[in-house]
Amino acid sequence: MEANISTAEQILTTDGIPLKDSLKKTERRNKIKAFLLVFPLLLFIIVTFIVPIFDMLGRSIDDSQINTVYPKTFEEYKKWDKDAEELPPEEVYKAIYYELGEGDKIQIGRALTRMNYSKSGWKSLIKKTQRQIKKDLKAEVVIASYKERLIEINEKWADRTYWYAMTQMLNERTPIYYWNALDRTYDAEMNVVMQSEERRIYIKTWIKTFKVSVYVTFFCLLLGFPVAHLLANLPLRYSNLLMIFVLLPFWTSLLVRTTAWIVMLQQNGVINGVLVWLGVLSDDGRIQMVYNETGTLIAMTQILLPFMILPLYSVMKVIPPSHLRAAANLGAKPFTAFVRVYLPQTVPGMSAGGLLVFVLAIGYFITPELVGGKDGQLIGHWIAYHLKTTLNWGLCAAMGAILLGIMLILYWLYNKIVGIENIKLG
Amino acid sequence: MEDFVKFERIDKSYDGEVLVVKDLNVDIAEGEFLTLLGPSGSGKTTTLMMLAGFETPTNGEIYLKGTPISKIAPYERGIGMVFQNYALFPHMTVQENLAFPLEVRKMSKADAKEKVDAALDMVELGEFGTRFPAQLSGGQQQRVALARALVFEPQLVLMDEPLGALDKNLREQMQYEIKHIHERIGITVVYVTHDQSEALTMSNRIAVFNDGVIQQLSTPDVLYEKPDNSFVAQFIGENNKLTGTVKSVNGQYCEVDLDSGGSTKALMVNVSSAGQKTQLSVRPERISVGTNASENKFTGKVEELIYLGDHIRVRLNVCGSNEFIVKISNEGNISFKEGDNVDVSWAPDDIRALDI
Numbered sequence: 001m002e003a004n005i006s007t008a009e010q011i012l013t014t015d016g017i018p019l020k021d022s023l024k025k026t027e028r029r030n031k032i033k034a035f036l037l038v039f040p041l042l043l044f045i046i047v048t049f050i051v052p053i054f055d056m057l058g059r060s061i062d063d064s065q066i067n068t069v070y071p072k073t074f075e076e077y078k079k080w081d082k083d084a085e086e087l088p089p090e091e092v093y094k095a096i097y098y099e100l101g102e103g104d105k106i107q108i109g110r111a112l113t114r115m116n117y118s119k120s121g122w123k124s125l126i127k128k129t130q131r132q133i134k135k136d137l138k139a140e141v142v143i144a145s146y147k148e149r150l151i152e153i154n155e156k157w158a159d160r161t162y163w164y165a166m167t168q169m170l171n172e173r174t175p176i177y178y179w180n181a182l183d184r185t186y187d188a189e190m191n192v193v194m195q196s197e198e199r200r201i202y203i204k205t206w207i208k209t210f211k212v213s214v215y216v217t218f219f220c221l222l223l224g225f226p227v228a229h230l231l232a233n234l235p236l237r238y239s240n241l242l243m244i245f246v247l248l249p250f251w252t253s254l255l256v257r258t259t260a261w262i263v264m265l266q267q268n269g270v271i272n273g274v275l276v277w278l279g280v281l282s283d284d285g286r287i288q289m290v291y292n293e294t295g296t297l298i299a300m301t302q303i304l305l306p307f308m309i310l311p312l313y314s315v316m317k318v319i320p321p322s323h324l325r326a327a328a329n330l331g332a333k334p335f336t337a338f339v340r341v342y343l344p345q346t347v348p349g350m351s352a353g354g355l356l357v358f359v360l361a362i363g364y365f366i367t368p369e370l371v372g373g374k375d376g377q378l379i380g381h382w383i384a385y386h387l388k389t390t391l392n393w394g395l396c397a398a399m400g401a402i403l404l405g406i407m408l409i410l411y412w413l414y415n416k417i418v419g420i421e422n423i424k425l426g
Numbered sequence: 427m428e429d430f431v432k433f434e435r436i437d438k439s440y441d442g443e444v445l446v447v448k449d450l451n452v453d454i455a456e457g458e459f460l461t462l463l464g465p466s467g468s469g470k471t472t473t474l475m476m477l478a479g480f481e482t483p484t485n486g487e488i489y490l491k492g493t494p495i496s497k498i499a500p501y502e503r504g505i506g507m508v509f510q511n512y513a514l515f516p517h518m519t520v521q522e523n524l525a526f527p528l529e530v531r532k533m534s535k536a537d538a539k540e541k542v543d544a545a546l547d548m549v550e551l552g553e554f555g556t557r558f559p560a561q562l563s564g565g566q567q568q569r570v571a572l573a574r575a576l577v578f579e580p581q582l583v584l585m586d587e588p589l590g591a592l593d594k595n596l597r598e599q600m601q602y603e604i605k606h607i608h609e610r611i612g613i614t615v616v617y618v619t620h621d622q623s624e625a626l627t628m629s630n631r632i633a634v635f636n637d638g639v640i641q642q643l644s645t646p647d648v649l650y651e652k653p654d655n656s657f658v659a660q661f662i663g664e665n666n667k668l669t670g671t672v673k674s675v676n677g678q679y680c681e682v683d684l685d686s687g688g689s690t691k692a693l694m695v696n697v698s699s700a701g702q703k704t705q706l707s708v709r710p711e712r713i714s715v716g717t718n719a720s721e722n723k724f725t726g727k728v729e730e731l732i733y734l735g736d737h738i739r740v741r742l743n744v745c746g747s748n749e750f751i752v753k754i755s756n757e758g759n760i761s762f763k764e765g766d767n768v769d770v771s772w773a774p775d776d777i778r779a780l781d782i
């Protein structure tokens with residue numbers, strides 16, 4: 001029982017226990033029960049969702065692996081006074097000589113990939129050098145100056161720019177991947193600068209991703225609104241049929257639908273064929289509608305349309321028809337009634353659908369990959385590319401984190417403007 | 427004088443199979459308070475909706491001040507309406523809801539505000555103006571709906587069970603309030619309810635609906651005293667029914683052989699000749715107990731006595747019915763108890779021979 005009785009008249013239960021304690025006890029039991037019920041799901045979500053997200057966020061700034069490969073080198077490197085000496089002191093050369101010669105081959109290999117992001121050329125330099133050092137060590141060559149020996153092995157060891165690039169790797173945490181994801185990099189003095197002209201690809205893609213997502217959301221709203229309205233207002237047997245058409249895409253593989261769009265849209269495809277047959281287009285004036293941004297837009301709009309229609313429908317379904325009648329009865333012309341009475345009530349549906357479509361669109365991969373061709377690619381393409389081809393997971397993670405950030409910002413904005421409690425999905 | 431509203435041979439069917447309103451002919455005078463009374467599903471709302479312009483009559487025409495209503499768009503009719511489910515706009519505050527009809531009529535902000543405030547005061551919701559409908563109780567919402575229907579001062583107001591959700595006290599207060607407004611502004615009101623006492627207290631005339639057909643259209647007293655048919659007799663007020671066959675006709679009256687034996691003299695209303703089956707209807711308060719009447723006299727056993735203060739309800743087993751109710755005003759002279767046999771009788775003018 002609680003010792004300090006702050007309020008003069010504490011209410012007791014019939015058994016003499018303070019009412020609050022008794023209530024707390026019963027509530028605790030209920031809470032534990034509820035918790036046990038959701039526990040498996042919670043565990044599942046933690047393992048498959050929360051942990052990976054934090055892992056990704058961690059990876060996007062992680063630079064610790066290279067620090068475990070060159071601990072001694074980096075330590076000596078930090079002592080190098082760049083203004084006084086053109087090249088690093090002898091100790092640095094010595095440290096890297098032994099760390100390359102005696103270090104774990106696989107770890108060095110992984111570190112190499114990382115080094116190459118900062119300056120291309122590291123990979124071949126180190127590979128060649130490593131081979132020579134191994135021979136040296138086997139032959140037990142006595143080395144007077146490690147600096148000269150390394151420069152002798154490969155003259156690039158005398159190139160300051162390689163050594164400068166190493167500055168970027170000294171910390172165990174690095175923002176480099178984020179800068180890279182935004183077409184920026186470090187120069188020799190560790191200033192953030194734009195990438196060279198031909199390597200600026202990501203900002204362009206980000207903008208395009210954003211643009212396509214906005215367009216797709218807009219078109220989905222434009223096309224989805226009337227359909228949802230019909231769905232909500234048709235007699236049951238027609239609306240059921242219409243609902244099946246809306247849901248049909250969910251029962252078909254995404255891949256199949258996307259390929260179907262290729263068949264429809266390509267230059268020798270169905271639409272062009274019909275237009276030529278009708279004489280609208282000449283045979284050599286066929287329009288390029290796929291393998292570009294148009295293709296991405298068309299296919300994505302169609303594929304994401306249900307995600308707009310369903311929340312809209314669920315909101316419209318519960319707007320009583322008597323509201324529009326009441327508006328007319330009060331003297332509002334149909335248009336006024338629609339704008340002042342109907343539309344505001346669909347806002348929760350529009351925003352829920354809009355948010356859903358936008359968030360799905362911004363991270364979309366398969367469809368743009370298949371129908372996007374070269375200039376219809378979105379950011380997902382690059383994430384996949386670095387994940388599978390260059391194995392630059394840091395960059396992938398940074399891009400993923402940026403996507404996540406955009407979504408959180410949108411969510412925050414949405415909450416500010418519309419209020420998250422207004423979301424209605426069903 | 428030209429009728430304000432005129433329903434002429436209106437039929438209405440939603441599905442092409444069932445007529446929910448059949449051959450409706452009603453004239454409503456300006457300033458009248460007409461109530462449509464009837465059981466659920468009898469077509470009251472439908473009738474109202476046709477007048478407001480949200481349903482089209484399948485056949486016939488409705489005239490508003492002589493103009494066929496089909497030629498006037500719903501938003502131009504200037505008919506106020508209180509919907510059965512209130513139809514308040516959930517995204518607008520109470521004030522905005524009330525200002526809506528004024529805004530679409532392009533009334534200046536200041537004038538509108540004044541009217542809105544006046545209307546809110548009228549329904550005693552002055553301090554609730556900034557709330558949203560969802561933050562009001564059912565009864566408060568209903569009053570807002572009422573205020574909104576009246577705020578733009580329509581000549582005709584339709585009310586679809588506007589007091590359905592109110593408790594007894596508030597309901598009586600609002601009945602009085604509506605009646606008062608009606609008398610003060612002289613608007614025409616078409617009112618729907620299935621509460622007969624509400625209909626009786628408020629209306630100039632009542633149209634009793636059943637199955638889409640008006641069973642009787644007259645003033646409350648006539649409806650109660652002189653029901654035209656057994657449905658009306660049954661629906662309005664309490665009623666004892668007996669069945670029998672007409673034996674002989676004698677001017678205004680007829681002699682009816684009761685199915686349970688015995689015979690009674692009754693007023694002929696809905697029967698015309700001997701041999702017809704008939705349902706007899708007599709009000710509980712028109713039956714006298716223990717008198718020495720010479721005709722229409724029967725004996726029954728008292729099944730139950732219910733003390734109600736100003737009067738006493740007696741349930742009797744008489745003429746083969748043990749649901750026979752008699753109301754005796756309490757003058758302190760009740761001399762029988764449950765289980766006793768008593769004599770009951772009624773005047774021939776008080777028992778009406780109706781259809782079956």
Ligand SMILES: Nc1ncnc2c1ncn2[C@@H]1O[C@H](COP(=O)(O)OP(=O)(O)OP(=O)(O)O)[C@@H](O)[C@H]1O
Nearest residue numbers: 440441446464465466467468469470471472473620
């Ligand atoms: N939109 C509609 N479509 C089809 N049938 C309808 C429609 N509206 C009403 N009905 C039918 O018409 C009949 C009359 O309905 P109405 O709403 O007029 O009844 P009501 O007298 O207002 O009943 P209540 O007292 O329950 O409100 C009912 O049988 C109802 O099922």
Ligand SMILES: [Mg+2]
Nearest residue numbers: 470471510586
């Ligand atoms: Mg109704």
